[in-house]
Amino acid sequence: MPELPEVEVVRRGLTAHAAGRRISGVQVFHDRAVRRHIEGPADFQAVLTGHRIDELRRRGKYLWFALDDGDAVLAHLGMSGQFRVGTPGGAVHPHLRVRFTFDDGGPDLDFLDQRTFGGMQFVPGGAELPDPIAHIALDPLDPDFDRDLTIARLRAKRTEVKRALLDQTVVSGVGNIYADESLWRVKLHYARPTGGLTKAVAGGLLNAATEVMQDALAAGGTSFDSLYVNVNGESGYFDRSLHAYGRENEPCDRCGTPIRRDPFMNRSSFFCPVCQRPPRGR
DNA sequence: AACCACACCTGTTCGC
DNA sequence: TGCGAACAGGTGTGGT
Structure with missing residues (x-):
């Protein structure tokens, strides 16, 4: 699933293959891909045509095209979104949702999305920071990331630590x-209350999250299944470095105890029941 | 105000 | 063999 490292791999790929190019046409193949653009698919196509893509920017899992007049195209990959660079007028893949063509006659840029949780919207004046994501916290790889502020936010929450870690307004x-993976690294159970974390433990957790995402980025991202690929359709290989996620019943790399999977927030939590002891009362 | 459950999607895998 | 259920999960919304 595309998280920060995977989105950053895509941002770099788009920087190499889309920055500096002028859009000559946009085709929307599936309206849901532009559902956040309230003016509709036809307007989305019309308003982008003729603009040059100056720069690709990212905050957390969002990325956006900064356009030459200060506007932006904000994109989120959702669960299964992919940007792919391909031959002009190439085959229409069944999951193709949006296709950009350019006035240089070079490769088209395709947005594919099997599960259609992802999408794009045009944001006037959004080149610096699109309004729809102003509420999203800085990510740990941002040069302006404020570690002490984030520690304070984590500890101020009255919830379980994994919920806070997944809250995009915290980090x-x-x-x-x-x-x-972060919780495994610092031996914290997903249900530990945030209020009980010391500054040192909360800071250690943030360090672990930063390190695991940096490591994943260096490996080209994680491809747990074939849904996540870079702009050339290639998978990263960080999944070989995972210690907890997806490893139910496999031995913990620290202590050998079988990794457990618990239902959590309509998904799963993978953890070592010995290294990551549950809080009292569970 | 803060927190939480749920809807939104579709391709694949699993169990009966 | 075939079919329905479960699963994957990020985000916005609406309810508590």
């Missing part, structure tokens, strides 16, 4: 995979 970019 952005962390999803289910890297949340489980």
Whole structure:
């Protein structure tokens, strides 16, 4: 699933293959891909045509095209979104949702999305920071990331630690995979109350999240299934480095105890029942 | 105000 | 063999 490292891989790919190019046409193949653009698919196509893509930016799991006149195209990959660079007028894949063509006659840019949780919207004046994501916290790889502020936010929450870690208004970019990996690294159970965390433990958790995402980025991202790929359709290989996520019944790399999977927030939490002891009362 | 459950999707895997 | 259920899960919304 695309979390921060995977989105950053895509951002870099788009920087190499889309930045500096002028859009000559936009085709929307599935309206749901632009559902956040309230003016509708036809307007989305019309308003983008003729603009040059200056820069690709990212905050957490969101990325956006900064356009030449200060506007932006804000994109989220959702569960299964992919940007792919391909031959002009190439085959229409069944999951193709949006296709951009450019006035240089070079490769088209395709947005594919099997599960249609992802999408794009045009944001006037959004080049610096699109309004719809102003509420999203800075991510740990942002040069302006404020570690002390984030520690304070974590400890101020009255909830379970994994819920706080997944809350994009506390810290952005962390999803289910890297949340489980971070918690495993610092030996914290997902249900530990945030209010009981010391500054040192909360800071250690943030360090772990930062490190695991940096490591994943260096490996080109995680491809747990074939849904996540870079702009050339290639998978990263960080899944070989996972210690908890997806490893139910496999031995913990620290103590050998079989990794457990618990239902959590309509998804799963993978953890070592010995290294990551549950809080009292569970 | 803060927190939480749920809807939104579809392709694949699992159990009966 | 075939079919329905379960599963994957990020985000916005509406309810408590």
